[in-house]
Amino acid sequence: MNASDPTHLDRLIHEPGRLMIMAYLYVVEKADFVFLMRQTGMTQGSLSSPLSKREAAGYVEIEKSFKGKRPLTMLRLTDAGRTGLREYRESMSRVLDGIPD
Amino acid sequence: MNASDPTHLDRLIHEPGRLMIMAYLYVVEKADFVFLMRQTGMTQGSLSSPLSKREAAGYVEIEKSFKGKRPLTMLRLTDAGRTGLREYRESMSRVLDGIPD
Numbered sequence: 361m362n363a364s365d366p367t368h369l370d371r372l373i374h375e376p377g378r379l380m381i382m383a384y385l386y387v388v389e390k391a392d393f394v395f396l397m398r399q400t401g402m403t404q405g406s407l408s409s410p411l412s413k414r415e416a417a418g419y420v421e422i423e424k425s426f427k428g429k430r431p432l433t434m435l436r437l438t439d440a441g442r443t444g445l446r447e448y449r450e451s452m453s454r455v456l457d458g459i460p461d
Numbered sequence: 462m463n464a465s466d467p468t469h470l471d472r473l474i475h476e477p478g479r480l481m482i483m484a485y486l487y488v489v490e491k492a493d494f495v496f497l498m499r500q501t502g503m504t505q506g507s508l509s510s511p512l513s514k515r516e517a518a519g520y521v522e523i524e525k526s527f528k529g530k531r532p533l534t535m536l537r538l539t540d541a542g543r544t545g546l547r548e549y550r551e552s553m554s555r556v557l558d559g560i561p562d
Contacts, residue, residue, distance in 0.1 A: 366477040367477045376467040376472075377467075383465075383467070383560055386561075449557050452557055456553055460488065461547075
């Protein structure tokens with residue numbers, strides 16, 4: 361096994377839905393939950409569980425507050441989350457480079 | 462959603478164990494099952510099921526014969542499998558390109 365071994369890929373990021381969430385959060389400072397639902401086309405249920413798991417892993421910060429009377433959930437990647445996504449991108453690039461034409 | 466949307470990635474290839482199998486088979490004309498087990502570090506059980514599913518999907522050809530008295534299982538990627546892996550590599554590259562530094 362070597363550097364291009366895909367089994368070393370970060371499973372917290374690799375699954376397509378998770379990767380999409382991480383990639384969206386990566387390019388913004390923070391995003392609100394409803395915006396992220398709209399951007400990803402994911403439902404509240406399908407978005408909540410991966411976000412909570414990434415929060416537990418220290419990749420995402422979830423901040424709940426109110427905007428007037430409406431609940432507001434803001435999401436942001438932590439430094440560990442940003443580093444994790446960059447490392448994932450590098451590992452995955454090495455895997456892809458190992459596949460010749 | 463656009464070309465860099467990871468949810469369009471080929472699920473038959475994306476999971477790391479599957480990707481490793483496909484990448485190994487991609488670089489050889491054919492390989493025998495025992496060799497692939499050794500190369501991937503996967504067990505007979507963990508290798509058999511993904512191979513059968515990829516065979517059903519037309520990505521892998523499995524040819525069983527005997528070498529003397531010993532059963533020999535040869536594996537090879539089909540043209541569809543090779544094309545699938547190349548398309549996966551391109552799709553995944555676009556996803557990674559969508560993640561800035």
